[in-house]
Amino acid sequence: ILNVEQSPQSLHVQEGDSTNFTCSFPSSNFYALHWYRWETAKSPEALFVMTLNGDEKKKGRISATLNTKEGYSYLYIKGSQPEDSATYLCAFPGGGADGLTFGKGTHLIIQP
Amino acid sequence: ETGVTQSPTHLIKTRGQQVTLRCSSQSGHNTVSWYQQALGQGPQFIFQYYREEENGRGNFPPRFSGLQFPNYSSELNVNALELDDSALYLCASSLISGDPEQFFGPGTRLTVL
Numbered sequence: 406i407l408n409v410e411q412s413p414q415s416l417h418v419q420e421g422d423s424t425n426f427t428c429s430f431p432s433s434n435f436y437a438l439h440w441y442r443w444e445t446a447k448s449p450e451a452l453f454v455m456t457l458n459g460d461e462k463k464k465g466r467i468s469a470t471l472n473t474k475e476g477y478s479y480l481y482i483k484g485s486q487p488e489d490s491a492t493y494l495c496a497f498p499g500g501g502a503d504g505l506t507f508g509k510g511t512h513l514i515i516q517p
Numbered sequence: 518e519t520g521v522t523q524s525p526t527h528l529i530k531t532r533g534q535q536v537t538l539r540c541s542s543q544s545g546h547n548t549v550s551w552y553q554q555a556l557g558q559g560p561q562f563i564f565q566y567y568r569e570e571e572n573g574r575g576n577f578p579p580r581f582s583g584l585q586f587p588n589y590s591s592e593l594n595v596n597a598l599e600l601d602d603s604a605l606y607l608c609a610s611s612l613i614s615g616d617p618e619q620f621f622g623p624g625t626r627l628t629v630l
Contacts, residue, residue, distance in 0.1 A: 409559070448521065449607070449621040494559060504550060504562030504575055505619065
């Protein structure tokens, strides 16, 4: 059974501040790591698919890094805005033919 | 190009009943996966369908079954509903089996009383 851990579980951040959170995953047999953003009442939206150790990907104010040797990925948000409020999920393939194993998510609330 | 859609959005059933949830894949996608998200948990993989055949399955009992149709739309059927089946059910489509990128629908919220 794969174990994907995310921390913290929830986070309150002041508007304009930068923040980051962590996803830990099994370092053996690594294939890819996915980050999703999930706003309430909407579909989970793919942010990044990361495959290479040392990868760093960026989308606007959001970026992610990957360390496959130690089994973690960080997601960074620079200059948080209210629209960044969402649950951020990471997921790891390997839960059964192409199924993703998800962490429980980090629930981010940006306070004006 | 339309995204992944699911119906219904909400559903209430009683214990022991059967339920069918529906999903329309994103245009051009031939693979669909279903996930269950219970309260306080991340989504859990139920199964995947590729070209109308079950292609992989997570740790769910046989009373969870599915279908994929020639137009790649899909159904999730759950028999003999239990209280613990109350959850958000998500479907996700991908271009081909093994494609790391999955596109999710908004989910169906099932409540079992």
